Amino acid sequence: MSILEIKDLHVSIETEQGTKQILKGVSLTIRTGETHAIMGPNGSGKSTLASTIAGHPRYKVDRGTITLDGVDVLSMSVDERARAGLFLAMQYPVEIPGVTMTNFLRTAKTAIDGTAPSLRTWTKDVKKAMGELRIEPEFAQRNVNEGFSGGEKKRHEILQLELFQPKFAILDETDSGLDVDALKVVSEGVNRAAEGGAMGTLLITHYTRILRYIKPDFVHVFVDGRVAEEGGPELADRLEDEGYDRFVSATSSQA
Amino acid sequence: MASAEMTQEELAQEELAQDLVPGQAEKARIGAPTPLAASNLRRIAGMNEEGEQLSEINPAGGPLAGAATKSHSHGGGVGVPDSSRAGRLTSYKSADFPAITGREEDWRFTPLKRLRGLDKVELSGAAPTLEVHKPIEVAVETVPRTDPRIGTAGIPEDRVSAAAWEAFTEAVIVTIPTEYDGGAEDKVVTLTLTGAGETPAASHVLVHAKRFSRSVVVLDHRGSAVVSENVEIVIDDGAQLTVVSIQDWDDTTVHASSQQAKVGRDAKFKHVVINLGGDLVRITPSTRFAGTGGDVEMYGLYFADAGQHFEQRLFVDHAVPNCKSRVTYKGALQGKDAHTVWVGDVLIRKDAEGTDTYEMNRNLILTQGARADSVPNLEIETGLIEGAGHASATGRFDDEQLFYLQARGIPEDVARRLVVRGFLNEVIQQIKVPALEERLREAVEHELNAGAL
Ligand SMILES: Nc1ncnc2c1ncn2[C@@H]1O[C@H](COP(=O)(O)OP(=O)(O)OP(=O)(O)O)[C@@H](O)[C@H]1O
Ligand SMILES: [Mg+2]
Numbered sequence: 001m002s003i004l005e006i007k008d009l010h011v012s013i014e015t016e017q018g019t020k021q022i023l024k025g026v027s028l029t030i031r032t033g034e035t036h037a038i039m040g041p042n043g044s045g046k047s048t049l050a051s052t053i054a055g056h057p058r059y060k061v062d063r064g065t066i067t068l069d070g071v072d073v074l075s076m077s078v079d080e081r082a083r084a085g086l087f088l089a090m091q092y093p094v095e096i097p098g099v100t101m102t103n104f105l106r107t108a109k110t111a112i113d114g115t116a117p118s119l120r121t122w123t124k125d126v127k128k129a130m131g132e133l134r135i136e137p138e139f140a141q142r143n144v145n146e147g148f149s150g151g152e153k154k155r156h157e158i159l160q161l162e163l164f165q166p167k168f169a170i171l172d173e174t175d176s177g178l179d180v181d182a183l184k185v186v187s188e189g190v191n192r193a194a195e196g197g198a199m200g201t202l203l204i205t206h207y208t209r210i211l212r213y214i215k216p217d218f219v220h221v222f223v224d225g226r227v228a229e230e231g232g233p234e235l236a237d238r239l240e241d242e243g244y245d246r247f248v249s250a251t252s253s254q255a
Numbered sequence: 256m257a258s259a260e261m262t263q264e265e266l267a268q269e270e271l272a273q274d275l276v277p278g279q280a281e282k283a284r285i286g287a288p289t290p291l292a293a294s295n296l297r298r299i300a301g302m303n304e305e306g307e308q309l310s311e312i313n314p315a316g317g318p319l320a321g322a323a324t325k326s327h328s329h330g331g332g333v334g335v336p337d338s339s340r341a342g343r344l345t346s347y348k349s350a351d352f353p354a355i356t357g358r359e360e361d362w363r364f365t366p367l368k369r370l371r372g373l374d375k376v377e378l379s380g381a382a383p384t385l386e387v388h389k390p391i392e393v394a395v396e397t398v399p400r401t402d403p404r405i406g407t408a409g410i411p412e413d414r415v416s417a418a419a420w421e422a423f424t425e426a427v428i429v430t431i432p433t434e435y436d437g438g439a440e441d442k443v444v445t446l447t448l449t450g451a452g453e454t455p456a457a458s459h460v461l462v463h464a465k466r467f468s469r470s471v472v473v474l475d476h477r478g479s480a481v482v483s484e485n486v487e488i489v490i491d492d493g494a495q496l497t498v499v500s501i502q503d504w505d506d507t508t509v510h511a512s513s514q515q516a517k518v519g520r521d522a523k524f525k526h527v528v529i530n531l532g533g534d535l536v537r538i539t540p541s542t543r544f545a546g547t548g549g550d551v552e553m554y555g556l557y558f559a560d561a562g563q564h565f566e567q568r569l570f571v572d573h574a575v576p577n578c579k580s581r582v583t584y585k586g587a588l589q590g591k592d593a594h595t596v597w598v599g600d601v602l603i604r605k606d607a608e609g610t611d612t613y614e615m616n617r618n619l620i621l622t623q624g625a626r627a628d629s630v631p632n633l634e635i636e637t638g639l640i641e642g643a644g645h646a647s648a649t650g651r652f653d654d655e656q657l658f659y660l661q662a663r664g665i666p667e668d669v670a671r672r673l674v675v676r677g678f679l680n681e682v683i684q685q686i687k688v689p690a691l692e693e694r695l696r697e698a699v700e701h702e703l704n705a706g707a708l
Binding site: 088 | 619655658660662664667674675676677680
């Protein structure tokens with residue numbers, strides 16, 4: 001079993017108006033086999049948390065720690081984190097001209113595993129995973145994310161999740177922009193990857209819709225850079241009915 | 256004119272217009288100042304049965320426009336950008352060309368100070384030394400300038416080329432015999448031209464592919480030189496010739512090369528320009544169709560590092576009917592003040608009915624401080640064509656792309672390589688000479704390693 005621990009995380013970014021504090025003391029512990037949903041209103045810092053775990057250079061950690069099985073994650077480069085078993089499915093995957101999906105997937109897999117995958121089984125694995133995610137075979141020859149629709153991009157993020165088999169997957173609004181069918185297909189992909197309990201999932205979402213397909217063990221509500229409330233799956237049901245109003249007004253009345 | 260169905264001319268224009276609808280990164284104007292909109296596909300302003308000269312300039316505010324563009328977009332005088340390429344002065348005498356000021360359309364991007372006098376001093380240095388690798392059937396001779404075969408492909412189109420024409424003492428002539436089949440890899444003709452020092456020099460090469468021959472000729476430029484070169488390429492009827500010009504010079508080299516090709520009836524010509532090394536390299540390939548049914552592919556690949564200026568200005572002259580041309584140039588840039596220039600002039604003359612042409616330039620900027628200028632110019636004097644189009648785009652390898660690849664476990668240097676290789680491979684794989692392709696892939700790796708310092 002692996003454990004990803006985030007303790008008292010404070011994160012800021014530099015903007016033209018000066019330093020902006022985004023995360024103001026976030027603590028979270030995820031074990032493999034668990035699914036944690038992080039929910040919260042726009043701008044509450046969900047993507048910031050995800051990007052900080054992955055090591056995006058824009059985000060500065062002012063205080064706190066992130067460790068993976070006790071090893072300091074913050075001192076690792078972005079690619080070292082990925083090779084250590086962290087995977088971020090991005091809210092807005094970028095387009096990479098000139099690099100085909102096939103080439104990209106094989107290069108990444110080789111980097112993560114430290115050895116090139118056996119060509120025969122790899123090709124088979126890729127084909128199978130693409131089929132299950134209803135990705136047309138011709139996408140293998142297209143450039144990474146180039147000209148993909150929003151939904152196609154998200155499916156390809158989950159394709160990578162399935163192929164790279166990380167210890168921890170952070171899914172940043174993978175559900176946004178998906179219609180019901182696509183949402184189901186993508187959720188099944190996540191569930192396949194989590195099957196067997198070798199992966200921990202941090203599922204970031206604005207809506208409860210995806211939680212019908214991916215069942216969270218824990219729900220954390222993010223407001224203004226902090227965890228405002230935590231609970232089990234029932235908390236998600238409550239949010240479904242009530243929305244975030246209660247949290248947002250609570251914060252503004254505090255201020 | 257039957258109104259129910261499209262005439263051939265309209266069809267041609269339709270296709271033309273579709274191809275001309277600017278791509279994402281491109282906001283080129285056709286037939287300035289009226290922008291070509293998708294809505295007036297059928298009726299290009301001013302286009303009649305005779306056709307009209309269309310030319311295009313970089314919009315001053317567009318992504319590809321530099322300061323130089325602005326100062327030359329309007330008004331008369333030297334370097335009016337929409338003056339026809341057809342009207343350009345040609346001469347064997349450098350004195351016929353006015354002294355270069357840098358304001359000319361043809362020279363506006365070139366850092367004249369770094370030309371080391373190629374445009375104005377006596378070219379008295381020794382020409383690059385020649386080493387030949389060839390099959391027995393192919394003749395390679397060094398001949399005096401009086402040899403009657405010289406001067407068959409074209410007339411110098413600028414002052415630097417004319418100066419070299421005046422100054423060269425000996426020329427190298429490559430002759431591919433009639434019906435010779437040199438398509439196999441071990442039949443490649445390689446001329447290694449090694450710079451003989453930095454005294455400004457002139458050099459002259461003629462490649463003549465005789466009727467129905469098939470061959471590949473590589474001009475491999477190395478070492479250090481300050482040289483103006485004229486390359487004449489004559490492709491007789493039905494011949495198939497590939498000429499690859501590699502510029503893999505030392506860092507201080509200044510090289511201007513005018514490479515003029517005359518393409519015979521039903522001949523196939525493939526021209527590949529590879530710019531990798533040198534301080535200032537300016538290649539100006541011109542291709543003219545001398546008979547119908549000609550087929551030309553022009554490829555270019557350049558990789559400019561900090562401080563390097565690589566300029567490629569090509570011209571395809573469609574003067575006869577039913578010829579086809581495809582131009583694909585791709586460049587990568589890295590480092591401060593790396594500068595590349597691509598200008599693609601394509602002229603479809605009045606008689607060149609049934610022309611089919613497409614030109615494309617793409618640039619990938621890898622670091623801050625590098626600059627790529629890209630200017631496609633398409634002039635069309637007849638409406639009766641198969642198709643004509645162009646595309647030009649300059650993109651950046653940015654931090655977000657790097658982050659994405661790294662977040663998939665790929666180390667930074669591998670990520671950079673992956674992107675650049677993928678980008679340039681489109682051109683490399685067109686060369687179809689495996690050993691050469693391999694060398695270029697290695698050269699690209701080498702550039703990338705150097706850039707990582
Ligand atoms: N690069 C940036 N420049 C300026 N502000 C930023 C930047 N990145 C994040 N922020 C700000 O930080 C705050 C948190 O942003 P973040 O993207 O983490 O929120 P989020 O919870 O993911 O929102 P959403 O639900 O819209 O995805 C917001 O106020 C946002 O504007
Ligand atoms: Mg977000």
